[in-house]
Amino acid sequence: MADGLDGIEDEETTIITLNYDDGTSEECEVIGVFGHDGSDYIALGPVEDEDDVYLYRYHEGDDETFSIAEIEDDLFDSVAEAYTQIMEEATA
Numbered sequence: 001m002a003d004g005l006d007g008i009e010d011e012e013t014t015i016i017t018l019n020y021d022d023g024t025s026e027e028c029e030v031i032g033v034f035g036h037d038g039s040d041y042i043a044l045g046p047v048e049d050e051d052d053v054y055l056y057r058y059h060e061g062d063d064e065t066f067s068i069a070e071i072e073d074d075l076f077d078s079v080a081e082a083y084t085q086i087m088e089e090a091t092a
Contacts, residue, residue, distance in 0.1 A: 013029055013030075014029065014030040015027050015028065015029055015030075015047065016028055016030060016044070018044070018054075026046055026047075026048070027046070027047040027048070028044035028045060028046050028047060028054065029044065029045045029046075029047060030042065030043075030044060031043040031044060031045050031053065033058050034082065034083065034086055036078070036079055036082040036083075037075075037078070037082075039057060040057070040058040040059065040060070041055055041056065041057055041058055041071070041079055041082075041083070042055070042056050042057075042058040042066075042068055043055055043083055044056065053083070055071060055076070055079055055080060055083060056068035056069060056070060056071060057069045057070070057071050
């Protein structure tokens with residue numbers, strides 16, 4: 001996937017539900033998917049708290065499904081910086 005945030009300008013809003021290990025869940029809007037250093041990541045915005053953004057590693061399956069995983073601690077700062085830069089460029 002190319003650098004940039006796919007979906008940022010889409011008029012259609014996609015909502016997914018995150019299910020946590022403690023049995024709780026949270027609805028999040030898909031802000032977009034972006035590439036960084038050869039991997040794909042997804043940015044999610046919680047519906048209940050528009051100020052937060054969650055970043056996860058993203059993998060798209062063959063049958064239009066996808067999975068997400070937590071980003072390793074040693075990569076998170078780099079991914080967050082890439083997301084911030086993409087958002088700044090998109091709103092400039």
